[in-house]
Amino acid sequence: MREPSExxxxxxxxxxxxxxxxxxxxxxxxxxxxxxxxxLDGRLGTSPLFVLLGAFLGFGGGCWxxxxxxxxxxxxxxxxxxxxxxxxxx
Numbered sequence: 001m002r003e004p005s006e007x008x009x010x011x012x013x014x015x016x017x018x019x020x021x022x023x024x025x026x027x028x029x030x031x032x033x034x035x036x037x038x039x040l041d042g043r044l045g046t047s048p049l050f051v052l053l054g055a056f057l058g059f060g061g062g063c064w065x066x067x068x069x070x071x072x073x074x075x076x077x078x079x080x081x082x083x084x085x086x087x088x089x090x
Contacts, residue, residue: 018069022066022069026065027062028062029058029059029061029065030055030058030062031058032058033055033057033058033059033061034055034058035054036050036054037049037050037051037052037053037054037055038050038051038054040054
């Protein structure tokens with residue numbers, strides 16, 4: 001018989017605080033790069049170009065960070081942080 005879970009997020013490998021951190025990282029990366037693009041647009045007079053480029057780069061980088069952290073978290077929970085073919089070496 002399975003024991004009841006001990007709290008929110010226990011058992012699926014990602015706790016709520018970790019998810020919140022990923023969301024904050026995504027938002028700050030997007031906002032920071034967009035702000036940098038806005039500043040650069042103000043200096044160069046290329047109004048929407050660098051703010052859009054910065055927003056897309058920030059969002060892409062934030063998504064990359066989030067996905068890589070989720071993959072690492074799932075590996076940590078499943079115990080497969082070693083080589084993937086380690087089970088078949090026997």
